[in-house]
Amino acid sequence: MTTFGIIWALVRRDYALQYAGSFLGISWMLLQNLLLISIYATVFLVLGIRHPNQTWDQSSYLLTGLVFWIPLQELLVRGTSILTDNRSLLKRSTLGLDLFLSIPLFQYLIHATITLVPVYALLYVSGQLNPFGAFLGYLCILLTGFYLHLLLHYLSRLNILLKDISPLVRLISQIMFWGLPILYFPQGFLKEVNQMNPLNVPLDMFRACVIPNYVSQFHWISFLPFLLTFILIYLLSKRKFQAVVLDHL
Template structure:
């Protein structure tokens, strides 16, 4: 319980540093997510991007895709730089590196929960929300974050060794975004390309859980090679990088 209390204090400290002097404070983060989702929804719904052969409504498809991806992208970018941003505190304290890595994960859970509320309200209003699957949907988000955390143990340490890889990670996050079916239906070559993305299957599981009548579009067993690879990267970070990182802080 003591570590949980310390972690929560670190989360609040990180929020305070991120939004110090901001007019809206921490509210800006949630407003930013809602505005971003609204902009994508407006543009793509006005363009009327629909596929007649699919039974699900494109609005539900689009909103759930954005709800899944936006917090994941924040976790990827923030998690990569969290150790560098807290370098001074890491040097002064004996809390250890791993505790700081959980700061962006806790923030990811908070952002996912708050951003999901208006999306799920809309889905319920339009009759597209699978109430029985909402809990499974939240579990999918929780485990998706843990899945990404395996990789962040490596990326956060690499960010210290190479000084700053944040611009590269932001670029990669855009490639990942367009490589998963968030704004389009996976068909033909696109579907084959989506199969090479480690977040395609978790997104498909999430949609299948929360959208009423949604038919899975991928074979979920395809995630196993990615899960195995992420776990190997995690072991590499823990066993090979630990002592080296402490010298570079």
């Protein structure tokens, strides 16, 4: 069996375990994401939060922020616990840690694609989608998943050493959510806070690709320190943590 075939079999197995006994099965994932996007968008649109100088539609701003974040949050939480959840299988097999770490990444690609299609369709019908930038926006989302995956190599190994850091990661994900300009516009002190979020520039680039007349709020140069840090963390986890983690499985 090819490497892709093995990963796909592991992904299907993980889905079966996650949604075992669920009435809707994996369809619940899509429904849950769309409901969450709808609730957030409805509440904040009703509140009428609007930047006085904006030239783009407010609903497109909210929808693009939510469709960008939700699959990434799933990747962060699932990727942290993937090794501990498959501890017994890791002990019995010779597949290696990296192959199992590919499971949440593949699931992210699936979730992001499935969630993005109806949002793109809604934006297109309402005239709020840049057709030429839609593919670039999709590519930006995929690359952001690979970028976050660098950090997961460290968090998943740390989760084994410290038994379970999933509650802490969920808390951090909520802090990251409110630290991103998803439901509000970056102004004043909030804009300074946004610049400390490693996902801030990718979100801004995604919106610049997708939303017509959107003006980027941040410079891409500010993203480089985060990228270099994530790469160093990835190398550290591969070289320093590998043997220690295998002993703790």
